Amino acid sequence: MLAKFKKHIKRKFPELVGKPFLLACSGGVDSIVLAHLCHHTELDFAIGHCNFQLRGEESDIDEIFVKDLAFELSKSFFSTRFETMDYIAKNKVSVQLAARELRYQWFAEVMQENHIEILMTAHQADDNLETFMINLSRGTGIDGLTGIPEKTDTVARPLLPFTRSQILEYAKVENLAWREDNSNSDTKYLRNKIRHEIVPKLKELHPTFLENFKNTQQYITGTSKLAVLYIDQIRKTVFQREDGIIRISVASVLKLEPLDAHLFALFKGYGFTEWNDVKSLLTAMSGKEVRSKTHRMVKDRDFLLLAEIKEENTKDYYISNDVGEIHTPIHLRISQVLHVKETSKNVLYVAKETLKYPLTLRKWQKGDYFYPLGMKGKKKVSKFFKDEKMDSISKEKQWLLCSGDAIVWVVGKRADERFKVVDNTCEIVKFELNT
Amino acid sequence: MLAKFKKHIKRKFPELVGKPFLLACSGGVDSIVLAHLCHHTELDFAIGHCNFQLRGEESDIDEIFVKDLAFELSKSFFSTRFETMDYIAKNKVSVQLAARELRYQWFAEVMQENHIEILMTAHQADDNLETFMINLSRGTGIDGLTGIPEKTDTVARPLLPFTRSQILEYAKVENLAWREDNSNSDTKYLRNKIRHEIVPKLKELHPTFLENFKNTQQYITGTSKLAVLYIDQIRKTVFQREDGIIRISVASVLKLEPLDAHLFALFKGYGFTEWNDVKSLLTAMSGKEVRSKTHRMVKDRDFLLLAEIKEENTKDYYISNDVGEIHTPIHLRISQVLHVKETSKNVLYVAKETLKYPLTLRKWQKGDYFYPLGMKGKKKVSKFFKDEKMDSISKEKQWLLCSGDAIVWVVGKRADERFKVVDNTCEIVKFELNT
Structure with a gap:
């Protein structure tokens, strides 16, 4: 196996020869074998280890x-200890995700501090098959099936062409010791079941099962990449970005065929x-909304409005002084002036004597009305919004200056x-909105 | 199950209600249950059966x-018997493929003769999973993973939402008899192994495994469809079709990223x-060629030429008469005329007295030369082809008229x-090529 590994490094990872990298080592058989293989290939590397403190x-x-x-x-050795359970509690993520986030973040720091550009991990061929089967059983999208890449700009995985049994064989022949992880998280349980009960049966199906699977996975990955290129084009024509909101013409989406695949x-x-909800939104009444954990999508007449979910600021803010500047919740410059000069949507001149301090900045409420400048009589704010064709997300973002x-x-x-x-106004206050 | 089936037909196959269709029935449990379900749903159908005569x-x-x-x-009954082994021997296809081709062709005939528009087959949820696993083990492309569609213009598969165990349960409760196919072809062997050894383990992985798998397969299918839309666009810009040959600019292909996925x-x-060969062709010398069973692709300077493999006609053809018309191997009109009139590349006037009958139509051979009109001296035909920038496929198609x-x-x-x-020519023969 060493000869094959050396050849593989030379052919596929020439950039690793003579250049230091960081080898991520858990102590398991894969990363122990990887460390020995790299050592015997005379590569220049440091070893990094994360202690997640999950198994005492x-x-x-x-x-x-x-x-x-x-x-x-x-070899140089870097290690760290994580309070993984705290991180899980705080960020509400799975053990698996927590470990991944903590690990990759820390490796990145170590690499930066030590001027190392590449991280090497010990993923091997069976890992990809096991992950594939796990995601197949969970019903994730195609991204869960495409497999971990052999190399990216910062990560190298030279064990990917080798199988678990080849690695175990090498460890035995070389008389290497390693550590077994006997924990049994959900994912580990699944992985073990797949590893010991399903994969051996799969390998019996075809003499070159793992090789065939690798090809299939490459086809899936390739197809998936082409679909991404395609959908990027579509997004360019269908998504209009303005002010943190993406406007999407419903008519242009309805033209896409097959619709479900495009929506997804x-x-x-x-x-x-909730893809049925997303689909229904296309034909729903204005105002109807679908939310994910991070985003909301609102039907607004002929458009869908897609925006990040931000806790809308519904507090009231007070302005007690008529000269100065505020930055929260919006950026306003307030000054006393002698004449009305420039006029623009973002500038307001008012007669100081009409104001009652403190002024308030607040959001719109049901029943609000005002007397629009130049119009006779009052108008409901909701009616004003409608006439202005404001969408529901913009309405929620709209501030009102009140006296x-x-x-x-x-x-x-x-x-x-x-x-x-007016003509007999004594003092003029100017409000200038900085957008 | 009957209630669920009725509801499913009503919702997903309203076109089947009150309209006759043909139900394909092998006698196995799936198609027997399907026939009973359709009967109790009071649908109007005929039953079709193919006897492949493979099991005496x-x-x-x-x-x-x-x-x-x-x-x-x-119900009306249609059946036929196929000499399947003869078909396999003649067409060099697998048992599986032979059965499919024979079956669908015959069903199409029965349907046309009886004015039936839809064929119903008894594919169920486990079939899709089994086929998926078979193709995963064989390393087929993504097309082998996308699953059989629930409906097309001519085929309906209303059992797809139901699992094998639901179907068996219904057969037992209803006390139905069916036939077991105990043959053991390669595919059957694989399918049985998957059905009995692997699928039960997979279903243990997750309580809703089959449902999750169905979703995953829908994602794969959707992604695959988007990739097809994408590649159709690329093909439009990169493929130039002319005279049965597709010309593909090498430079424009080399720009595609990721290259492997695009080539595939x-x-x-x-x-x-042989994807490595296809890839090498991009940088190979002119004349280098890669063949599939049906097509050849030739590197020709800055282009790839893609053409169907046709047995090139290398016979010699004789023309004994100077007036008339031939259609093979090319369409030539031959007449005697008094004057040289129109001139074009497709028209030739020659002095009859210079010809020795019979004339010959043949392909180019190494060493051939001629005396190009208007030039002094002779020229090798190979040199002429080169100067004309003819690609290697066009050279093979080129006919020579010889005396x-x-x-x-x-x-x-x-x-x-x-x-x-020339001036003193007595008789003029005109050859007119019809392209």
């Missing part, structure tokens, strides 16, 4: 075990999972008649 | 069994399987000086 003393013994190996091979590919990146109960300014949109500067 | 008396008993069922349910998607439809050993006309391209009409 066992975790600590793993750490010492890997440290000893680094010493034996005369267009919107899976925004965390949606007592009265609306002075639908900020950036329309002033109120009652506060306007 | 067993096959004949199956046929009688299905015929009896049709009688019992008062662009060319798999032409039967290629004895001498070339009279590189047909449609260039005449020979020695046979031209």
Whole structure:
């Protein structure tokens, strides 16, 4: 196996020869064999180990075990301990995801500090098959089936062409010691079941099963990449981005055939999972909304509006001074001026004597009305929004400048008649919105 | 199950209600249950059975069994017997493929004769999973993983949402009899192994494994369809079709990223399987060629030429008469005329007295030369082809009109000086190529 490994490094990873990298080593048979193979290939590497502290003393013994190996091979050793359970509790993620996030973040730091560009991991051929079967059983999208790549800009996985049995064989012949992880998380349980009960049966199906599977997975990965290129094109023509909101013409989406596949590919990146709801949205009434954990999509007449979910700021803010600048919740410059000069949607001049301090900045409420400048009589704010063709997300973002109960300014949109500067106005206050 | 089936028909196959269809029935449990379900749903159908005569008396008993069922349910019955082994020997296909081709062709005939538009087959949920696993083990492309569709324009498969165990349960409860196929072809062996050893383990992985698998397969199918839309666009910009040859600019292909996935998607439809050879062709010398069973692709300077493999006609053809018309191997009109009139590449005038009958039409051979009209001296035909920038496929298609050993006309391209009409020519023969 060493000869084959050396050849593989030379052919597929020439950039690793003579250049230091960081080898991620858990202490398991895969990463122990990988360390020995790299050592005998005379590659220049440091060893990194993460102690997730999930298995008490066992975790600590793993750490010492890997440290000893680094010493034996005369390699630099980096290690860290994570409060993984705390991280899980805080971020509400699975053990698996927590470990991955913590690990890759820490490796990145070590690499940066030590001017190392490449991380090497010990994934092998059976890992890909096992992950494939796990994701098949869970019903994830195609991304769960495409397999881990052999190399990216920062990660190298030179064990991927080798099978678990080849690795075990090498460890035995070379008389290597390694650590077994006897924990039994959900994923581990699945993986073990697949490894011991299903994969051996699969391998009996065809003499070159693993090789065939690898080809199939490459086809899936390739097809998936072409579909991404396709959907990127579609997104360019169908998505209009403005002010953090993506506007999507319903008519242009309805033209896409097959619709389900397009919807899934267009919107899976925004965390949606209820595809029937997403589909119904296309023909729903205005105002209807679908939410994922991170995004919301609102039907607004002929459009879908897609935006990140942000806790909308519904607090009231007070402005007690008529000169100065505020930055929260919006950026307003307030000054006293002698004349009305420039006029724009973002500038408001009001007669100071009409204002009752403190002024308030608040969001729209049902029943709000004002006296739009230049119009006779009052108008409901909701009616104003409608006439302005404002979508529901924009309405929620709209601030109102108020004096007592009265609306002075639908900020950036329309002033109120009652506060306007007239001939006998003594003092003029200028509000300038910085967008 | 009957209630669920009725609901499913009503929702997903409303076109089947009150309209006759043909139900394909092998006599196995799936199609027997399907026939009973359709009967109790009061659908209007005929029963079709194919006897492939692969299992001697067993096959004949199956046929009688299905015929009896049709009688019992008062349905029209159509059956046929195939000499399947002869078909396999003649067409060099697998048993599986032979059975499929024979079956679907015959069903189509029965349907046309009886004005039936839809064929119903008894595929169920486990079939899709089993086929998926078989193709996974064989390493087919993504097309082998996408699953059989629930409906097309002419085929309905209303059992697809039901599992094998649901179907067996219904057969037991209803006390139905069916026929077991105890043959053990390669595919059957694989399918049985998957059915009995692997699928039960897979179902243990997750309580809703089959449902999850169905979703995954839908994602794969969707992604695959998007990739097809994408590659169709690429093909439109990269493939130039002319005269049965597709010209493909090498530079434009080399721009496609990732290259492997693009090559596979662009060319798999032409039967290629040796992808490394296809890839090498891009940088190979002119004249290098890769063949599939049906197609050849030739590197020709900055292009790839893709063409169907046709047995090139290398026979010699004789023309003994100077007036008339021939259609083989090319369409030539030959007449005697008084004057040289229109000139075009496809028309040749020669002095009759220079010709030795019979004339010959033949392909180019190494060493051939001629005296191009208007030039002094002779020229090798190979040199002429090169100067004309003819690609290797066009060269193979090129006919030469000869008189004895001498070339009279590189047909449609260039005449020979020695046979031209001169001032004292008595009789003029006109050859007209119809392309």
